[in-house]
Amino acid sequence: MANNSDKIDNSELKLLIKKRGSCKAQLTQFETFLSRLDGCDGLSELLKTELGIRMKKIELLQSDFDKLQCEIELLSDNVDEAYADRDQFESKLFRLLSVAHGLLAAAARYPAAGAPGGDGTSDAAEECRGGGFVRLPKIDLPHFDGDYQHWLSFRDTYISLIHDNTSINNVNKFHYLRAALTGSASLIIQSLDLTSENYSIAWQLLSDRYDNPRLLINNHISALFSVDPIQRESSSALRNIVDVTNKNLRALASLGEPTDHWDSLIVFLMSKKLDSSSYRQWEEHRNNLDSSPTLQQFIKFLINRADLLETLTDTFKYKQNNKPNNNNDAFKTKNFLVSTDNTRAYSCPMCSQSHGLFNCPSFKALDIDSRIKKAKESRVCMNCLRLGHVENACTLTHCKYCKYRHNTLLHKDVNKNTYTNKSASVPTTSGLANNVALSSDISPSTLNNHGSVLLSTALVKVADRHGSLHTARLLLDNGSTSNFVTESLCEKLDLKRYNASSTVSGINNHATSTTESCDLAIQSYTGDYRTNVRCHVLPHITKCLPSSYIDTTNIPIPTGILLADPSFNEPAAIDILVGAEFFWDVLGTKTIDLGKRQPKLHHSKLGWLLSGCVYNNNIPHSQSYLCHFTDTSRTEPSLTRFWELDSVSSKHCLSFEENKCEEHFKNNTCRDVDGRFIVTMPLKESPEVLGNSYTIAKRRLLSLERKLDKDHNLKHRYHEFMREYLDL
Structure with a gap:
């Protein structure tokens, strides 16, 4: 059944x-x-x-x-x-x-x-x-997905097109309403039957849920505070700030909020979202205003800035697209494959057993220094501990601890070296020339392979001859006995200059001269601190600081901290160097330790200074040393050293490898019947040591055999070709 x-x-x-x-x-x-x-x-x-x-x-x-x-x-x-x-x-x-x-x-x-x-x-x-x-x-129907940001525009459009249209009955209005709702909004009226009476109920349910002034106001204010900060100059990002600001302020105004009195708040909030370059331009623009900037002035500045960036981008793309390409044959690639029928078993250089050095128990039992010494004596690759190539040509993975090009078995924790830079005091001589003693702050990326050193920089306001304020970048150096300003900033401020001949000496006995000085009025961006500084005028103080861009993702800067230099991680020019005369007057007593292997925050009258070593493996390695000045006043040793370097040595001492090449040339050179010299290739290693090429060649041969076994016609033609090749 x-x-x-x-x-x-x-x-x-x-x-x-x-x-x-x-x-x-x-x-x-x-x-x-x-x-x-x-x-x-x-x-x-x-x-x-x-x-x-x-x-x-x-x-x-x-x-x-x-x-x-x-x-x-x-x-x-x-x-x-x-x-x-x-x-x-x-x-x-x-x-x-x-x-x-x-x-x-x-x-x-x-x-x-x-x-x-x-x-x-x-x-x-x-x-x-x-x-x-x-x-x-x-006119397409508006759609609403339940996002409070879109409710006001949907409500007004739908009421105008459908809800207040007397030519459409309630059943059809209900059809339109269901078709317009998506996502979470559609669930509110999903249980209602499609009848004329239920339309007013559906619209009332929707209005009760989303037409909530308190929630709408909170949502639009949250949108203003949630604007993503701009990381680098971008016209589209600047226009996005303009659009988001105008959109949410209009919505808040329609909800009855007094947005006309929010100019200072919105300008401050949105200016903090700008990239460092745009923020600096805005501060300079604001200093030229007679009163507090309005929101419309700020919006106009952003639009003009976006237009400028967009024009520059289009010009750059045009130049790139129209750049002649005359290097079609500049790069030619040649591929070579070397293989050998090397059937001998691999022998460990340590114990002569049939395993690699990296698998040798005796090698692993050694301490780190002994392993490094043994690897160098065995002349193996320091990255994979195999013969046949050097670490620069090795394609295997690097050390799993520090990611540098050496084997994990050879990794050791190296204590940071302490570099002390002494400043020798030079007495002031009579006459016009004064010897200025300065200290050196060294941040060499080659000495510290794990990070870069942040120096104490700050953004300050400086007054020109007419009293207008401009933004400048200042470096605090407690080892310097004098203060310096760049010639470009001095010209920009149109400051009065005074005769002041001095000799400024740097590291390695390098010296330069300065003949002028000026008085500089400095004000803090974050407080009421201001002071007057007498500065020597130099063409350049130092190169851009920091020397490369530093990723701040892993630096836990507390919220609410007003940094003296908000763009401390981006390379930028130094306009002013302030020495020990004002250093301790500016520096406060509070210090915040951001944790192990992190820089420290120091409170000052210019704002919070961030300084110390930033450990970041993504920092590019360079061979340049960043140094400020150290004390010396003699230029004769520099000239002597220059002459020594410029002169030709009477005798060159050959290295061990150069002696081997000389000996090889003498023993193996001959001339053929045409008079050309013939010499055998000098090799460091035996020709039998060819790395992993045998394994690669064998794998390719087996792959070819499998391919030929699947296609008998191809296999037959391949055999005929090889026989013809052998018969040549």
Whole structure:
């Protein structure tokens, strides 16, 4: 009996599915009909009548489909699939009905050319009869996904197009509303049946949920505070700040918030989101204003700045695209493959067993220094501990601890060396020339392979001759006995200069002279501190600090800290160097330790100074040394050293390898019948030591054999070619 019952259910289910397919076919025909109408410039009375009849039929079709689908869901084993069919059909039906209502509404507003339109005397009617009617593009329904940011624009647009349109009944409005809602917003009215009475309930539910002034205000304020900071100069990022600011402030104003009085707050908030270069330009622009900048002035500055960056980017791309390419043949690649039939077993240089040095127990038992010594004596690659190549040509992975090019077995923790830079005091001599003693701060990337040193830099305000303030970058050096300013900043400020001849000596006995000085008025950006400094004028103080960009992702700077130099991690020029005369007056007593292997924060009257070593493996390695000045006043040793370097040595001492090459040349050089010299190639290693080329060649040969075994025709032709090659 159970089997017979199952057969009856299956046959009944198949019949119901066929009937449901008929409903789907009718809906598809209605969709085809609408697609033809959508291309028309207007609907005639006949087409409008036909469309109305078809719409009534489709509305009845929904009831038939619902009955069939309910029975299918009761009999079907796969309920999820049945629910998906229902959702797909109803979504399509509601969408097509919405389109149909839209066509009828458009036809009512814009009758087809030649259709009766009233008394026949209006200009519009004449224009229609004359064929001059132009059909405007359709206004698409707005969509709302539940995001509070989009509620106000959706609400106003939907009310204007649908909700307040008296020519659309409530059932059709409900159709439009369902079609417009997506995501979490659609779930609010999902349980309501499609009836005229339920439309007002649905709209009220939606308004109660999203038309909440308190939540809307919080959301728009949060959007202002959540703007992503700009990392580098970008016109699109600047325009995004303008758009986000205007959009959210307009929304807040429509909600009754007094945004007209928020200029100072918004300007301060958004200026902190700018990149360092744009922020510096804004501070200089703000200093030239007579009063506190307004939001409109800030927005205008951002727009002008974005236009400038966009113009520069387009110009650069144009130059790059039109740059002549004369180096088509500049790079040619040649590939060589060397292999040997080396069947001898690999022998460990340590114990002569058949394993690699990296697997040798005796080698692993040694301490780190002994391993390094043994590896060098065995002349193996320091990266993989194999013979046949050097570490620079090794393709295997590096040390897993420090990621440098050596084997993990050879890694050792090297204590940081302490570099002490002594400053010798030189007495002041009589006359015009004064010897200025300065200290040196050394940040060599080659001495500290794990990071870069941050020096104490700060952004300050400096006054020009007329009292206007400008932004400058200052370096604090507690070892310097004098203060310095660049000539470019002095000219920019148009400061009065005084005669002051001095000799400034640097590291390795390098000296320079300065003949002028000036008085500089310095103010803090973060407080009320200000002072006057007498500075020597130099063309350049030092190179850009830091020497390379430093990633600040892993530096845990506490929130609420006002840095003296917000762009401390980006290379930039130093305009002023302030020595010990003012260093201790500026420096405060508070210090914040950011943790192990992190720089420290020092409080000062210029803001919080960040200094110390930043450990970052991503810092590019360079062979340059960044040094400030140290004490010396003699230039004669420098000239003597220059002459020694410039002179030609009378005798050159050959190295061990050069002696071997000389000996090899003498013993193996001969001349052929044409008079050309012939000499054998000098080799450091035995020709038998060819690395891993044998393994590579063997693997390729086996791969070729497998390929030939699969294609007998190719294998036959390959054998014929090889025989012909051997017979040559």
